[in-house]
Amino acid sequence: MKNWELEVNNELHQLADKDLMRELKITLHAANSVCMRDGKKLLNFSSNNYLGLAKHPLLIQAMQKAEEAGSPSSRLLVGHEDATHYLEEQLAKWQQAESALVFSNGYMANLGVLSAFLNSRDAVFSDQFNHASIVDGIRLSGARSFRYRHNNMNHLESLLQRASKKNYRRKLIVTDAVFSMDGDIAPLREIILLKEKYGAALFVDEAHSVGTMGPLGRGLAHHLGIADQVDLHMGTFSKAFGVYGAYVTAKKDWIRYLINTSRSFIYTTALPPCIIAAIIQSLKVIQKSDKSRHLLHRKSMEFRSELTKYGFDTANSSTQIVPIVIGDSFQALTFSQKLMEKGVLAVAIRPPTVPVDGARLRFSLMSSHREEDIQKAIKSIIQIGNEYGVIR
Ligand SMILES: Cc1ncc(COP(=O)(O)O)c(C=O)c1O
Known part of the structure; x- marks a missing residue:
């Protein structure tokens, strides 16, 4: 069993060294457009509950x-x-x-x-x-x-x-x-x-x-x-x-x-x-959800076009899933952490989920996101993007 412990530990260290370690986090109301983590309210851009039907x-x-x-x-x-x-x-x-x-x-x-x-x-x-x-x-x-x-x-x-x-x-x-x-x-x-x-x-x-x-x-x-x-x-x-x-x-x-x-x-x-x-x-x-679908598409389009206008790389997104491609895993993690400090939850997606050097933030829009919350998120993203040189 000793070699098990050594090897498992070794592999965990290797993941951490490459900024690829994943952790489970307690998040309340994870399907809502506003969720709670560590006692803090966060605008949630990480849920796939696109039409808000989970509630x-x-x-x-x-x-x-x-x-x-x-x-x-x-x-x-x-x-x-x-x-x-x-x-x-x-x-x-x-x-x-x-x-x-x-x-x-x-x-x-x-x-x-x-x-x-x-x-x-x-x-x-x-x-x-x-x-x-x-x-x-x-x-x-x-x-x-x-x-x-x-x-x-x-x-x-x-x-x-x-x-x-x-x-x-x-x-x-x-x-x-x-x-x-x-x-x-x-x-x-x-x-x-x-x-x-x-x-x-x-x-x-x-x-x-x-x-x-x-x-x-x-x-x-x-x-x-x-x-x-x-x-x-x-x-x-x-x-x-x-x-x-x-x-x-x-x-x-x-x-x-x-x-x-x-x-x-x-x-x-x-x-x-x-x-x-x-x-x-x-x-x-x-x-019967045509109205929600329409809202979802409109909000996603506005969110994406605002980010591309400011020079972010949103890949070829044309749907409610909008990535900001960053490349480096550490930079993506830092961006996600800084966003969270500003009250916005968007997870850093790293290899092997995406190709090597393809680390990104993944935003998923919901029809229930409020316009002012989307604007607030965009403002925070632009601020951090400028600070960290992520904008092309
Ligand atoms: C494209 C795609 N296929 C399949 C799955 C798996 O679906 P489920 O979460 O129901 O297992 C997912 C999401 O997790 C997905 O994004």
């Missing part, structure tokens, strides 16, 4: 009405309540898909889809900025992985060409719809052209776009009018939905295939009834 009274009432606290087992063992069946029917209807399947969370949905559909005889084409759960799902599947440069269609096509020289059983392109650390969107129309040309299937992770984009909050593919050409669609209930969990929609047989082969679906306990009840309510509210 919605209808969702809380639905949870309180649930008659059981927990789930008894995996769905394939004891079966599921009619509420789960109803939710999956409603999700499929909302997404205009044949069928839907609820997963415990987005991480497990991505792991479960990729490792079920792919094995070592297959090829998968994945954007280099895709979420860690996609990267891990690909690893678990054992498929030959082709990582294409971020949103670079020429590179994707050259990899598809290279792969077509080999006899892969299945080809799958996988992309986030909205990239979680850059806030930019995938060129889905162009990806669909390539998918058709090279006979691949397409899997889109809409974790940050369901609820916030498209008619009835259906996401990016619906916003672009190409949802019927996406083979596998994934969304989470943990962000705009304000609850917890995730789902996948696809053709009926593909969902039946997942029920039979997706290990992160089969070998885990079902979501508890109180969560299912809240998600059902949230789905109803989301479809």
Whole structure:
């Protein structure tokens, strides 16, 4: 055991030396646009509760009405309540898909889809900025992985060409719809052209776009009018939905295939009834939330254009996720700390979540952010940016 202690300690020291140590912090009201840390009020730009639904009274009432606290087992063992069946029917209807399947969370949905559909005889084409759960799902599947440069269609096509020289059983392109650390969107129309040309299937992770984009909050593919050409669609209930969990929609047989082969679906306990009840309510509210979506986009656009005007590097963000790319991890941590002293919470995101030298502050806007709070945050960001030479 002695070598364990030495090595664990050693690795922790190495992380600290590179400014990559992560710490858990107690934060009260973490889903609100104003939260509390160490007894101090902070304007919260770190929550994914984009439409403020985590506090919605209808969702809380639905949870309180649930008659059981927990789930008894995996769905394939004891079966599921009619509420789960109803939710999956409603999700499929909302997404205009044949069928839907609820997963415990987005991480497990991505792991479960990729490792079920792919094995070592297959090829998968994945954007280099895709979420860690996609990267891990690909690893678990054992498929030959082709990582294409971020949103670079020429590179994707050259990899598809290279792969077509080999006899892969299945080809799958996988992309986030909205990239979680850059806030930019995938060129889905162009990806669909390539998918058709090279006979691949397409899997889109809409974790940050369901609820916030498209008619009835259906996401990016619906916003672009190409949802019927996406083979596998994934969304989470943990962000705009304000609850917890995730789902996948696809053709009926593909969902039946997942029920039979997706290990992160089969070998885990079902979501508890109180969560299912809240998600059902949230789905109803989301479809009526055009006003909140509009507010979210307007506020995000104003926030982003103000920061770019002052010379901050906001990458190619065009959504409610707005990064300020800084580069150095220590500088990003210092910036975040200084902002917190001024009452603004924006977390420093460091490698391996973002590329080496790509450390940044990540701001996520909420429709419930007050205009004056956004202005206050911008003022603080500019002040600190000037002091620390972060402005380009
Ligand atoms: C793009 C993306 N996919 C998947 C996930 C995982 O979802 P969940 O938090 O529900 O596990 C996240 C967020 O954490 C995400 O940003």
